[in-house]
Amino acid sequence: MNRLANVNIRVNEPVYLKDPLGTELGLRILEHAVRLIDELGLERFTFGKLAASLGTAESSVYRYFDNKHRLLVYLVGWYWSWREYKLVFDTANISDPTTRLEKGIRSMTEPVVDKGEFGYLDLRALYRIAVSESAKAYLTKEANDEHKEGYFSSFKRLSDRLRDLVVAVRPDHPYPTLLASTVIDGSMVQRFFADHLPSLTEKQARQRIPDHFVHLVFSTLALPKR
Amino acid sequence: MNRLANVNIRVNEPVYLKDPLGTELGLRILEHAVRLIDELGLERFTFGKLAASLGTAESSVYRYFDNKHRLLVYLVGWYWSWREYKLVFDTANISDPTTRLEKGIRSMTEPVVDKGEFGYLDLRALYRIAVSESAKAYLTKEANDEHKEGYFSSFKRLSDRLRDLVVAVRPDHPYPTLLASTVIDGSMVQRFFADHLPSLTEKQARQRIPDHFVHLVFSTLALPKR
């Protein structure tokens, strides 16, 4: 993944008021927001605390993001975009579609183990945020409207990529998109359970989440075992 | 499901300060809370609005529940308990374990179509709440502590029931609990996508969620198609 570290990941849709990647303060906002949300959880995280951590005023933060929900959408969108890059990278130059599918599922369901080299944000902390908080980005009454505005387009792109890997192997499968999003979301939920509510999964499952989802998809598609 | 309508579902753990099933006002709190959360979404729902809807003071609501998170945990717990009763009912008196498993998966992943006959709460509205808000009940920093207090025991019981159906068919499957919780959570997420973010699933998938999960589990367990 080191080659990816230099890719500059951008969140396309204007979830922000002012591009945080364009200024010094913007980058610090992302950096501190990731650290604070990871530490406090989304509920206890406030723009006031963020501003205090930055040594600036709340109003400065509000120049970048309308509210903390938008900031979350931004961070989670960044995460999905990164995950998409990683997926593309991990499945490049593999000619056999079945092998590509397996690699793709593993790439998508693997935990993030290193901090990355983005400087302005800690990838491991962002991963923990994605696991614990990403569902809150879309589980709202505004989801539909926000989706139309493209707020979740990076999730959609990621999901479509995985779907395409499925379709390449089984063009006749009736619900490849459903299968793809089940894998993505399911792997996050299982990660949360394993880390925070261990009695809801098998103890050993933590290490085997990618295996489990490879097995799930492969058997559903009636592919030979891996 | 009519026979179930008279079963009195109770949330065991003291998520509440005062049992809402024990008084007139308590029942009205549940009834109005379900309606309001369904209408407004959890974020916009407040105890102030609930009290106004009840024609009483906020402090009266606070006598029953510490805060809105606890109230959500209560409602979601009630929902999982109801779902467990339904599962038990739907799989009763079926001797063939494979058929039981299929019925069980269908029971668990079917949408709720009627209001139920509980009087004090509208089951369809509660179902919509479970789909949209239940993840927020456990996706918190306090999840682990709350879990130890038994806040999520009804989810655990439900998940264990489904796991047992799997184990009865395939005693050697390595991760039946993981599989069970993937089905439960996955069916909720897919329902949300189908209803609120339709571009994230196939259009026809909405009608076929139970079929999809039956197929998923059956192929994973290498059982003959249904």
Add this chain to the structure above:
DNA sequence: CATATACAATAGTATTACTATCGTCCTGGG
């Protein structure tokens, strides 16, 4: 008849989620 309960009503506090305004530094263009 005494007492506990259930509840309504009022008041008050700390925090949150903003919005608005103003002054200042810094930079780049004319």
Add this chain to the structure above:
DNA sequence: CCCAGGACGATAGTAATACTATTGTATATG
């Protein structure tokens, strides 16, 4: 070199939220 605009810090203020506390009163219970 000046000045216009952007970027930011600082202060102030508002409305809503999430509580806590207190008191009065009707009703049921023992």
